Amino acid sequence: MRPDIGVLGAGAFGTALAIALAQAGKRVVLWARDVEQAAAMAAARENVARLPGAAFPDGLDVTADVAMAAQAPVLLLAVPTQTLRGLAGAHAAFLADRRLVACCKGVELGTGLLPTQVLGQVIPGAQTAVLTGPSFAADIARGKPTALTLAVEGAGGEALQAALASHNLRLYLAHDVVGAQWGGALKNVIAIAAGVVLGAGFGESARAALMTRGFAEIGRLAQSRGAQAETLWGLSGFGDLVLTCTSDKSRNFRHGQAIGRGEAPDLTQTVEGVMTAHAIAQDADPDMLPVTCMVSALLREQVSLEQAKDLLLSRPLRNERG
Numbered sequence: 001m002r003p004d005i006g007v008l009g010a011g012a013f014g015t016a017l018a019i020a021l022a023q024a025g026k027r028v029v030l031w032a033r034d035v036e037q038a039a040a041m042a043a044a045r046e047n048v049a050r051l052p053g054a055a056f057p058d059g060l061d062v063t064a065d066v067a068m069a070a071q072a073p074v075l076l077l078a079v080p081t082q083t084l085r086g087l088a089g090a091h092a093a094f095l096a097d098r099r100l101v102a103c104c105k106g107v108e109l110g111t112g113l114l115p116t117q118v119l120g121q122v123i124p125g126a127q128t129a130v131l132t133g134p135s136f137a138a139d140i141a142r143g144k145p146t147a148l149t150l151a152v153e154g155a156g157g158e159a160l161q162a163a164l165a166s167h168n169l170r171l172y173l174a175h176d177v178v179g180a181q182w183g184g185a186l187k188n189v190i191a192i193a194a195g196v197v198l199g200a201g202f203g204e205s206a207r208a209a210l211m212t213r214g215f216a217e218i219g220r221l222a223q224s225r226g227a228q229a230e231t232l233w234g235l236s237g238f239g240d241l242v243l244t245c246t247s248d249k250s251r252n253f254r255h256g257q258a259i260g261r262g263e264a265p266d267l268t269q270t271v272e273g274v275m276t277a278h279a280i281a282q283d284a285d286p287d288m289l290p291v292t293c294m295v296s297a298l299l300r301e302q303v304s305l306e307q308a309k310d311l312l313l314s315r316p317l318r319n320e321r322g
């Protein structure tokens with residue numbers, strides 16, 4: 001039988017979404033690129049590698065055959081942002097006339113493009129949407145209450161909202177696809193900075209300052225790229241910034257925390273904020289985006305932690321607004 005939803009990318013997030021949707025009664029096919037990983041998940045009815053402890057419900061099938069998942073009219077793309085172009089390019093024929101819901105949070109290095117913009121380049125005319133907002137994969141998989149933004153341009157938003165929402169996964173519809181993606185991408189950079197601040201022992205007051213000034217920075221950059229301010233105040237911006245900057249379940253936050261403590265970060269994890277910081281900083285004005293540029297410089301070891309702190313604190317005094 002034709003699935004309702006295909007999920008491409010069997011990492012923590014793709015697996016969690018597949019579990020939640022199957023629990024809500026949808027027929028879901030989860031695609032992993034690795035044949036052995038797909039077989040192991042199918043046998044264990046669990047993604048032991050990426051999301052241990054979350055059992056697969058009935059209605060969730062696993063495959064390494066992209067054609068099987070792509071029978072569904074709606075495909076969730078849950079791979080790291082830097083791999084999205086490769087995924088879409090390799091399977092363009094299967095993706096061409098499907099609703100493609102980008103679930104990744106980041107900016108492509110080199111092009112500065114958002115996920116739906118990458119999809120639009122690789123698959124001209126692609127029907128895209130964005131699912132984003134504050135949610136840890138483990139929470140979604142365990143059926144904990146979660147509210148997310150589903151951003152859809154043009155027609156079909158309500159139908160997609162109804163298809164993907166469930167009792168515990170509450171979806172708010174938005175139409176500002178660009179704004180929803182900028183919020184989700186940039187909060188990861190600020191979360192790295194928040195982790196650095198706490199890891200270094202600069203204190204919770206400093207983190208609150210950084211989150212607030214970081215949010216102002218997100219607003220400046222995102223609005224200069226076409227985002228609406230109201231979108232940034234919502235789940236995809238403010239909501240996700242709060243979650244990611246305040247929880248050590250966040251990989252971005254933990255990455256920063258390790259750097260702040262002078263430890264080596266875990267480079268096996270997907271930490272989207274690293275590439276996003278570099279993608280933004282490569283042609284940014286440090287006066288407009290001081291935190292993002294400093295995070296990039298710190299990650300590249302162009303400045304020390306003490307230098308980064310002093311450089312940020314010694315900037316000329318300014319008005320809070322503007």
Ligand SMILES: NC(=O)C1=CN([C@@H]2O[C@H](COP(=O)(O)OP(=O)(O)OC[C@H]3O[C@@H](n4cnc5c(N)ncnc54)[C@H](OP(=O)(O)O)[C@@H]3O)[C@@H](O)[C@H]2O)C=CC1
Pocket residue numbers: 008009010011012013014033034050078079080081083084086087103104105106135136137138269270272
């Ligand atoms: N985890 C979370 O709580 C949340 C994550 N997100 C976002 O979801 C996206 C994915 O993150 P997450 O699932 O956590 O990452 P993970 O590190 O858990 O998994 C990444 C997955 O992507 C797969 N992958 C990588 N490259 C490709 C490729 N070229 N083709 C196909 N599959 C590929 C990996 O496969 P393999 O194992 O073979 O390498 C792996 O299954 C990120 O943008 C993240 O910001 C959003 C909200 C919450």
Ligand SMILES: O=C(CO)COP(=O)(O)O
Pocket residue numbers: 105133134135136188191240243244249250251252253270271272
């Ligand atoms: O996007 C997320 C929460 O909304 C997941 O955060 P991390 O990628 O930092 O783990």
